[in-house]
Amino acid sequence: MKGYVMQLQPFSVNDGEGIRTTIFMAGCPLRCKWCSNPEGFDQKPKTAFYEKLCIGCGLCTTVCHVHNGINLNDPKQREKCDGCGKCADVCPKNAKKRMVVEKEVSEIVEEVKKHRLFYMQSGGGITFSGGETTMQREFLNELSETLYDMGFHLAMETCGYFDFDALKPVLQRMDLIFMDLKHMDSEKHAYLQALAMKRYWKTSNA
Numbered sequence: 141m142k143g144y145v146m147q148l149q150p151f152s153v154n155d156g157e158g159i160r161t162t163i164f165m166a167g168c169p170l171r172c173k174w175c176s177n178p179e180g181f182d183q184k185p186k187t188a189f190y191e192k193l194c195i196g197c198g199l200c201t202t203v204c205h206v207h208n209g210i211n212l213n214d215p216k217q218r219e220k221c222d223g224c225g226k227c228a229d230v231c232p233k234n235a236k237k238r239m240v241v242e243k244e245v246s247e248i249v250e251e252v253k254k255h256r257l258f259y260m261q262s263g264g265g266i267t268f269s270g271g272e273t274t275m276q277r278e279f280l281n282e283l284s285e286t287l288y289d290m291g292f293h294l295a296m297e298t299c300g301y302f303d304f305d306a307l308k309p310v311l312q313r314m315d316l317i318f319m320d321l322k323h324m325d326s327e328k329h330a331y332l333q334a335l336a337m338k339r340y341w342k343t344s345n346a
């Protein structure tokens with residue numbers, strides 16, 4: 141089974157006990173104004189463009205199947221882009237980067253297995269994060285079941301916005317669950333969500 145993943149971050153020391161690998165999964169039901177990973181709002185492949193790193197060599201334009209130019213931040217190019225990531229693969233300066241990619245459960249398992257010694261020595265393990273990790277319930281279920289059966293210490297970071305009954309098997313495998321309290325004041329949170337949603341729709345429909 142495949143899921144949309146932003147990043148596998150090894151040597152994470154702030155996402156649970158010990159040394160961990162944090163799996164940032166794409167997709168979120170919220171649109172907080174202060175989000176630190178807005179590239180993970182949606183579950184679809186995405187390629188970023190960092191203009192400051194670009195040297196204008198044009199290599200990326202030679203592989204783009206929708207004939208995009210260099211400036212992927214241009215709304216018209218962004219609209220045509222399907223996030224295939226071929227331009228990122230050839231960019232010599234990392235000015236283009238795959239931000240959200242599809243990964244098989246087996247690929248992730250192979251990757252995290254390499255760091256098992258560090259988890260064992262430090263009391264660490266694997267942390268599921270996002271986006272909102274529970275948005276990909278089937279994928280999270282298969283991935284967490286596989287890693288649980290292999291004996292990894294499992295943690296999950298969530299905003300708590302999910303169906304608890306549907307997610308019960310996943311929750312039961314976790315050694316640690318930590319929740320983001322987004323705002324103490326529900327009304328203010330709703331207001332800031334609405335502001336961020338407005339901005340989000342403006343950008344994605346530009």
Ligand code: SF4
Binds near residue numbers: 205220226227228
């Ligand atoms: S990600 Fe793919 S479609 Fe988008 S600009 Fe790069 S090569 Fe073109």
Ligand code: SF4
Binds near residue numbers: 201
């Ligand atoms: S390949 Fe990279 S450095 Fe070259 S033009 Fe494209 S984005 Fe810029």
